[in-house]
Structure formats: C-alpha cells, structure tokens
Amino acid sequence: MAHDAHAAADTRRGPRPRREVTTAFVVSRVAVLAVAAALLLYAAPPLVADGSWVSLTLLCAASAGIAYLYLTRRFVPAKYLIPGTVCLLAFQVFPVLYTVSTAFTNFGDGHRGDKQAAVSAIETGSVRQAPGSPEYALTAALRDGELVFLLVDPKTKQVQAGSGQGLAPVTGAQVGVTGKVLRAPGFTVLKAPEAAARGQEISKLAVPTSGGVIKANGLSRAVEGRAALVYDAACDCVNGEGGPWKADEARGYFVNARGDHLAQGWQVNVGFGNFTRVLTDPTISGYFLGVFGWNLVFALASAGGTFVLGMAVALALHHPRMRGTKIYRIALILPYAMPSFAMLLVWRDMFNRDFGLINQLFGTNVDWLGQSGTARAAVILVNLWLGFPYMFLVTTGALQAIPRELTEAASIDGASPWYGFRKVTLPLLLVALTPLLISSFAFNFNNFNAIQLTSEGGPFPAESPQVGATDLLITYTFRLAFGAGGAQFGFAAAISVFIFALVAVISAVAFRRTRKQEEVYA
Amino acid sequence: MKLALRHGFVLLMCVFALVPILFVVSAAINPLGTLASTDLVPHGASLGNFADLFSNDRYPFARWFLNSVFIALAASFASLLLSMMAAYAFSRMRFRGRRVGLLALLLIQMFPQFLAIVTIFMIFTRVTELYPAIGFDTVWGLLLLYLGGALGANTWLMKGFLDTVPKELDEAATVDGATHAQIFWRVILPLVTPILAVTGLLAFIGIMSEFIMASVFLRDPESKTLAVGMFGMIAGDQRNANFGMFAAGTLITAIPTVGVFLWLQKFIVSGLTAGAVKG
Numbered sequence: 001m002a003h004d005a006h007a008a009a010d011t012r013r014g015p016r017p018r019r020e021v022t023t024a025f026v027v028s029r030v031a032v033l034a035v036a037a038a039l040l041l042y043a044a045p046p047l048v049a050d051g052s053w054v055s056l057t058l059l060c061a062a063s064a065g066i067a068y069l070y071l072t073r074r075f076v077p078a079k080y081l082i083p084g085t086v087c088l089l090a091f092q093v094f095p096v097l098y099t100v101s102t103a104f105t106n107f108g109d110g111h112r113g114d115k116q117a118a119v120s121a122i123e124t125g126s127v128r129q130a131p132g133s134p135e136y137a138l139t140a141a142l143r144d145g146e147l148v149f150l151l152v153d154p155k156t157k158q159v160q161a162g163s164g165q166g167l168a169p170v171t172g173a174q175v176g177v178t179g180k181v182l183r184a185p186g187f188t189v190l191k192a193p194e195a196a197a198r199g200q201e202i203s204k205l206a207v208p209t210s211g212g213v214i215k216a217n218g219l220s221r222a223v224e225g226r227a228a229l230v231y232d233a234a235c236d237c238v239n240g241e242g243g244p245w246k247a248d249e250a251r252g253y254f255v256n257a258r259g260d261h262l263a264q265g266w267q268v269n270v271g272f273g274n275f276t277r278v279l280t281d282p283t284i285s286g287y288f289l290g291v292f293g294w295n296l297v298f299a300l301a302s303a304g305g306t307f308v309l310g311m312a313v314a315l316a317l318h319h320p321r322m323r324g325t326k327i328y329r330i331a332l333i334l335p336y337a338m339p340s341f342a343m344l345l346v347w348r349d350m351f352n353r354d355f356g357l358i359n360q361l362f363g364t365n366v367d368w369l370g371q372s373g374t375a376r377a378a379v380i381l382v383n384l385w386l387g388f389p390y391m392f393l394v395t396t397g398a399l400q401a402i403p404r405e406l407t408e409a410a411s412i413d414g415a416s417p418w419y420g421f422r423k424v425t426l427p428l429l430l431v432a433l434t435p436l437l438i439s440s441f442a443f444n445f446n447n448f449n450a451i452q453l454t455s456e457g458g459p460f461p462a463e464s465p466q467v468g469a470t471d472l473l474i475t476y477t478f479r480l481a482f483g484a485g486g487a488q489f490g491f492a493a494a495i496s497v498f499i500f501a502l503v504a505v506i507s508a509v510a511f512r513r514t515r516k517q518e519e520v521y522a
Numbered sequence: 523m524k525l526a527l528r529h530g531f532v533l534l535m536c537v538f539a540l541v542p543i544l545f546v547v548s549a550a551i552n553p554l555g556t557l558a559s560t561d562l563v564p565h566g567a568s569l570g571n572f573a574d575l576f577s578n579d580r581y582p583f584a585r586w587f588l589n590s591v592f593i594a595l596a597a598s599f600a601s602l603l604l605s606m607m608a609a610y611a612f613s614r615m616r617f618r619g620r621r622v623g624l625l626a627l628l629l630i631q632m633f634p635q636f637l638a639i640v641t642i643f644m645i646f647t648r649v650t651e652l653y654p655a656i657g658f659d660t661v662w663g664l665l666l667l668y669l670g671g672a673l674g675a676n677t678w679l680m681k682g683f684l685d686t687v688p689k690e691l692d693e694a695a696t697v698d699g700a701t702h703a704q705i706f707w708r709v710i711l712p713l714v715t716p717i718l719a720v721t722g723l724l725a726f727i728g729i730m731s732e733f734i735m736a737s738v739f740l741r742d743p744e745s746k747t748l749a750v751g752m753f754g755m756i757a758g759d760q761r762n763a764n765f766g767m768f769a770a771g772t773l774i775t776a777i778p779t780v781g782v783f784l785w786l787q788k789f790i791v792s793g794l795t796a797g798a799v800k801g
Contacts, residue, residue, distance in 0.1 A: 028703075046652040076702055080611035081623070084604035084673035091670020092630060095638035095645060102641055313535050316528040331536045334543055337780045341731040341749040342772035345756060346546055355558035355762060357545055385542065388535075446634050448734050453753070474637065481640045482738065489640050496637045503633065 032070035036063045062086075096500070103274055103493040111252050111267045111490075118266040119231040122238060122254070125264065127225040130212055137179030138222040140195040140202055141187040147201050150181040150189070151214065151222055159184070162207035162214055162222075180220065195219050229262070238262065274494035287467040292502070294376070295445060295472045302383045302444040303437055309384060310391025311429065315421075318399050329396075336389040344453035347382040351454075369455045372469030379470050383450050387440070398432045399425075438510045445503065446474045473499050546769045555766025571766040575774070583771060585744055586751040589661055590730055591778050593747060597665050598725035601672030602718055608673055609680035610706055614692065627677055635671045636734045642667065643738055659742040667739070668729060676721045683717040684710070719789035726782050730775070748775050 040063040047056040069078055105111075113121075136151040141161075149162040152175055159173040159181060173184035183189055195202065196219060207214040212226035229240035238245040238254045245254035245262055252268035253261035279285050313332060317325050335343070350357040351368040359365055369375045402425060410420035444450070451457055457468035457475045467476060473495065481492035541562065549560040553568040575583045611617075612624060635642075646667075650657025657663055691713070692705045700708070711718075733749045740746045746754070748771070756768045 043653070050652060077611040077615045077617040077620075080607040080615075080706075084608045084677070087604065087666070087669040088630065088673045091642070091667050092633075092635050092638070092674060095635070095641045095670075096633060098641040098645065099638045102644075309535070313532060316532050319525070319528060321525060322528060328532050328536060332532075332539050335539050337776055337783055338543060338546075339731055339748070339772060339775040339779065340727075341733050342752060342768070342775055343542060343546075345753065346542055346769070346772065349557055349756070349761070349765065350542065350545060352557070355556075355560075357560075357562060360561065385538065389539065446637065448636065449731065453733065477637075478639065478734065481643075489644070492640050496640065499637055500633055504629070 029071060033067055036067040039063055039066075099493045099496050102490055103497045104269055104271060105267055105490045106252050106265075106270045106273070107267050107490045107493075108488040110263060111265045113266060115247070115252075115266040118264050119238070121264045122229050122262055123227045123231060124206070124213075126227050126229040126240065127213060127215065128228050129223045130226040133224040135217075136214070136222040136224075138216055138220050139181040140190045140198065140216075140219070141181070141184065142190065143187050147198065147205060148187065149205065149207060149214070149216065149222060150184060150187065151207075152179050152181060154179065161187070162205075164205065164207070166208050167214075192219070270490065274491050275497075277491065278494060278498060291467060291471050291473055291476055294470070298376075298380065298383075298470075298472065299441050299445040299447075301380050302387060302447070302450075303441040305380065305384050306387030306391045306440070307395075307433070307437060309388040310393075311395045313388070313392050314395040314399055315425075317396070332392055333389050335385055336393070340386055341449055341453060343386065344382065344449060347378075347385070348454045351378050370459050372459055372461075375455050375459055375470050379451060379454050382454055383444065383447070386450070387444075391440075394433060394436060395429060398429050401432070402428050438507070441510075442503065442507055445472075445506070446499070447472065448474045448478065451475045452478070473502075546772050549766055549769035550773050552766050552769075555763070557762045557765035560765065560769075571770040572774075575767050575770050578767070580743075581751060581755055581767075582744060583751070583774075586746050586748045587774065589745065590748040590775075593661050593665055593668070594726050594729040594778070597668040597672075597729050598722050600665075600669055601676065601725055602722050604669065604672045605676040605721075606680055606711070606714070606718065607706070608677045609684050610710055612677065612681045613684040614689070614710075624678075624681075627674060630674045633674075635667075635674075639734060639738060642735070646739070659740055659745045661745065664736060664739050664747075667735060668732070676725075679721060680714065680717055683714055687713050716789040719786040723782055723786050727779055730779060 040059065043059050044056065047059065066082070069075055069082060134153055134155065136149075136153060139150040139152075141148055141150050143161070143163070146163065150170065150173065151160045151162050151167075152158070153160075157175060159170045159175065160167045161170045161184075162168075170184055170187075174182045176182045181187075181189060190198070199219065202216045202219065205216065209224060212224055214222050214224045216222050227240070229238050229245070231238050235244070236247045238247075242256055242260070245256045247253075248255045248261070249268060250270070251261070251265070252270075253265040255261045277284060278288055316322075317328060348369070349355070353359060353365065353367040353370065356368070358368065366374060368378050406424050406428075407420050410424050411417065415423070451470055451472050452475050455468070455470045457471035457479065459470075460466075460468045466479070471479075477492050477495045477499070480488050480495065545560070545562055548562060548564040549557070550571055551564050551567045551569070552560050553566045553570055554560075555571050555574070559565075575581070612620060646658060646663060649663070654660075655662065656666060687710070692709055695705050695709050731749055732747075733753065736747050736750045737753070740750050743751070752768055752771050752775075755764050755771070
C-alpha cells in the first residue's frame, strides 16, 4: 500500500504536459456524452412513471458520474476499470448480496407478497355464492369502451349496470324473453361471439356490493358472492371457515387453533431458520451431507480423471518415433469442438434403456441412468469424454516445454521409464498445470450442465423424491427454486450461501497451497 | 513392441472420442430420423433431417442459431474488452485500492454467477416490468447478464499475461507523446493477441453451451438460444421422434465453434497453457 501511495504521488508531482486537442479526443468525448445522455433518456421515464425515486436518483448520479469521469483528465485508472466494474456490481455482486439477504426470508410460493396482498388474495379467493342471493341474467356491454355488466334481477326484472365502481340502476332498457338485455341507452350491448372473445375480462370483473361482490358465472349468469374469510384488523386474524385464523408473524401464515394454516401467506424474515433447517431437519441434513460427499467425488473424479487420461494420451504420443500424431491429435480434439450441451443430451440418449446405443452395442438391457451406481459411473464417464481433450491439449503443450535432456539424463543414470516419469516429468508437469487442475475442480464442483442434461439428478429413491443419486448441490438448489414441488426461493438461497461458503473454503485452501497469487502482486 | 502398445492405447482413446460423434453423424443422416432406428453405422443416407430442421414451424432453428452466434460473439468480444481494460489498469497503473480490487476479483471469481440464479430471476422480473427491451425473452438482457461475469473470469489471467509484456514498450510510447488510450489500443492490444484469442475462444465455447441462465431467461420460442431450444426439441415424448433433427442441429452448432477454432488456431497452443476450462 505504501508503495502504491508513493507511486501515485510520483505521478502527481511536476506540471502536467499540455496535450493537443486532437480529432480523436473530441470525437471520443462527444461519444461518451452521447452514451451517458442516451442512457439517461432511455432509463429515466419508466422510473418516473413507477415513482421509484431512489433508483432515479441513483441513475442520474451514475450518468453524471460517467460523463464527468470521461470528460476530466484525472482518474485515469478508473476510466479503464469502471465499465467492467459496473457490470460486475449490477449482475454479480448485487445478486450475490441479494441472495444472502433472501436466505433469511421465507420467500417462495405462498410467500410472494406482503401481508396486505395475502389478505386480499385470501378474501377474494374465498368468495362463494351468498345464500338466498339472486342469480342475475348477465349481459356484457360497453360504456365508453369500458366493460360493464347489465344485470337483470329474475324476480323484479329490474336492470342494473355493474362496473368496477359498483351498481347503478339503468332506465329505458329493453329486456328480451331470455332475460338478456337487448339494448339500453348509453350502452353498446356485446353479441355472444364478442362477449366470448372478452371471456377473460368478463371473468375478472368484480362488481362490489354492500355485502360482497358480483361475479360472472359463465357468460350469461352472474351471482352475488360473499367472502367466506374476512380479515379483521382488530384481532389481526381472518374470521370464517375453520377459523379464527390468527396471524403468525414468525411463519408468515394465518394459523388456526388446530395448527393448520391458510395456503396464502406473506413474506417474513425467518432469521437463521433456513440455515438451521439445512443442518438440523433430518430429512434434509442427512441428504445434504450425502449430496455434498457425492459432489466432492464427482468433482475430484472429473478433474483428476480427465487429467490422467489426457496426460496418458499426450505421453503416449510424445515419442520421437511415433507416427501419425497429427491425425491422432485431430481425432482426439474433436470432442472439444462439439457443442457440449448437445453432446451431453446425446450421451443421455446413448444410455437410454430402450433405444440407447450402449445397450444395442453390448446386447444388454441395463437401465444405466435408472440405478444409482451405474448412473454415477455414467455421468463421470460422460464428463471424462467432455474434459479429456482439453487436458490432452494442455499437457501436450506443457510436455513440449520440458527439455528432453532431463528425461534422457534420468534414463542414462539407470532410472526406469516409470521412475523417470514419476520423479522428473510429473513434478514438472504439475508445476505448470496445478492452477488449471484447481480451476477444473472448482468448475466441476458446480457443473450444472453435466448433471441436469444427462441424469437430471436422478434416479430418485422412492423414500426421498427430492434428492437424486447424482444430484450436485447446484442441481438440488435449482430444483428447490424452480422445480415442480413449488418454489422455495428463500431456502434455495440459503443452500446457495452454503455452496458459496464451501467453494470459498476449498478455493482458499487450494490457493494457499499453491501460493500462486503472491508472486502476481509484484 | 512398445511403439505398438502406444498406438494401441491411442487408438483405443480415439475410438472413445469418436464413437459418440460417429453416432451423431449417423443419426443426422438417418432417413428415419428417430433415436430407436439409429445405429452406429448408418443404414442409409439422406439430408432429410437437415431439411426438416430449417423448414420446421415448431422449432425456429435458424433463428436460434442466429441468436446463439450473436450472443456468443457479442458477449465474448465485449467481455474481452472489459477485462482487458481492467487488466491494463491493474498491470500498468498504480492507484489506491489496487490491491484490494485485485483481491476482491479473486474472491468474486470463485462464485459462479449462476449460483445467484434465484435472485437474478427476481431482479429481472422487476427489470422486465420497467424495461421490456432488456428483460426476459430478449437477447440484450441475456447479453448484459453474461457481461456481469466478464471481469471476474478473465482479468487475472490477462493481468498475468500483461505483466510479462515489457513495460519499456509503453514507456517508450509515452516518451513519444502517446496518450494512455493510444498506448492501450495501439501498443498493448496487438501484443496480447495470443491470450485474447484463447480467452475469446473459451468464452465463445462457454456461452454457446450455457444452459442454466438462458433456460430461466428465455421462454419465448423466437428468442431462445440453441442450447435452450434444442433441449426442448428432444424433451419429453419428442425424444425419440426428433432425434435425427437434433443430431443434425448438433452438427450445425459445431460449425461456428470449429470456425472460431480455426480462425484463432495459430494462437491456441501458446495461449492454452495459461489456463481455463471448457464450459
């Protein structure tokens, strides 16, 4: 740090040389101003319309900052760092921080909005036809382009117009024999096909009345309904069927005396609840450890296996009298050129029990991806196929950098080839390739594609349909968040935080061992 | 004898490497176009699957292809530029917060962006409400998202490479009156072409095959990338029937990668050892 400050002071000293104002200079400044202005013009209006004043302030400050930064001659390093940093902050750092904060909530299906939204969803969701209320004959009509209901009371034949604002009597309407309104002054009556085209709008319209709401039941009937569940602010509870349902602020649910809860809840802060659930809930913690263990095995086997295979091939080709190396090399690199996502899917189908190539070739009838042992072997094999060409390329390069004299000297001294390889070639290779091996391990630790596109985490044992035999932590998290069993964003975020921590620890240990980073600081 | 052993082993590995590719080729020219009827050795040859691929109404393959190539080219170019600029600053300039910044990047690059997929989904739900042009179902939004990972992935690698380029070169340019921008564009960039080629290739391959974020992000058939679209092509009960078309698509998808590979070939071997992995 002291060194940095010193260097900075150096550059500040002395008069700044005058520079000519070149065309490039002017053009680049104008371009920067134009970009900043365009950004502001594009981004500001939606924020104003939405009333997000904080975001708007941030946006203006950012635009002004960019304009200033590129117009002034100072802050040269920042000119180069800001573009990448802005992207990094917006799309990586912010999501990660947001993930951490989400991990402390119960956000997910049933807990998406705030309490007010939950209450209104519960009330409108519980609307039933009120006992003894009339079943109106419904005619959909337009008044100044807005959809309204023309409602005819079956007993009194009185006509009323219902809109989102409420009911109003209509005079001078002509009612047909079926009870439908034929025409009414000031309204455009919709014909059946026109009404059918607006079916969604009609089923959405709710006409508030003193005791409830009138909603359409099909296209020609409307009934008055009452909410079976009504929120009472005085006791902070929902009264009605099965209730009273008391608000439970810790869980974000309305709970009754029997311990049941209403399906709709709201988002609350659950503290470390999600984290303790991972560690203490026996249905999760047991599997969590299992998944973690398999995840480690998978990453180690992938990184180590591809390295060993790739190195073996490279060594086999690395011989002065070896012929046809060029053709071999092209054949061996080909898997690397194929799109990996598609080849993963192809491998999945090669392992298919009924039509798969593997069963055809060997005349077997094994459900490769259906049993945990074979499924695990299969995904590792597939990953080896994908990864070994890269390791082959890299070791070939590294081998060429090792002087042949070294191995020759070892063999002259009487070392067996194996001994020479172990004591001379391998250590030299590892020096060059250890950082690659670490990053390969870290990559495979979270290799989502390799699992999701082949086994999808399966096979799933009957007793725990949530966790499959080949599940990595990341595929497990993905299923929790977006899977069919309902989204549990909060819980998924908590597991993401665990993965963050694990990756950080593993990488920190690995980097401490190589101590690579220290020499790069110089 | 020993040489024969070497040939035997290498041949075995070649078979391992080529069998799946042979299977894809065989499926792609299989006139029946189903998975069940595909063998390692093709029974007949026809280009029917390729024709189906481009004349199909349900799967706008050509559109997906353009989307993928556009996103992969644009994102790898832009991310190269962003991280090269950062690497230039970190390698050549001394400023307050440099050490902290480098350490922070090292830390951040350990966290793959898609671990935050849940919150990225939530953030872009909001962005889609405000700015539909860069929201879900748009290539621009996905492009921006990929750029978020740009700085973390490559800056260290490039800084390491840049440190090996003698500083005297840009000092000489400064003496000649060059500005920092001129040094960056005219002196530094031409010198670091090998590492640019390699990271560019790796970024291109990685983005072509990126699946998880694209699958959350793109749901409209017209906006999909090859990875998302072709996954849907053989999803569920389509798996058997569309396999020939899928295999044909796989071969076509390999073309841009091979193209970029050939284009950057001469730099690859020297640059590859500097490191990264396939995505």
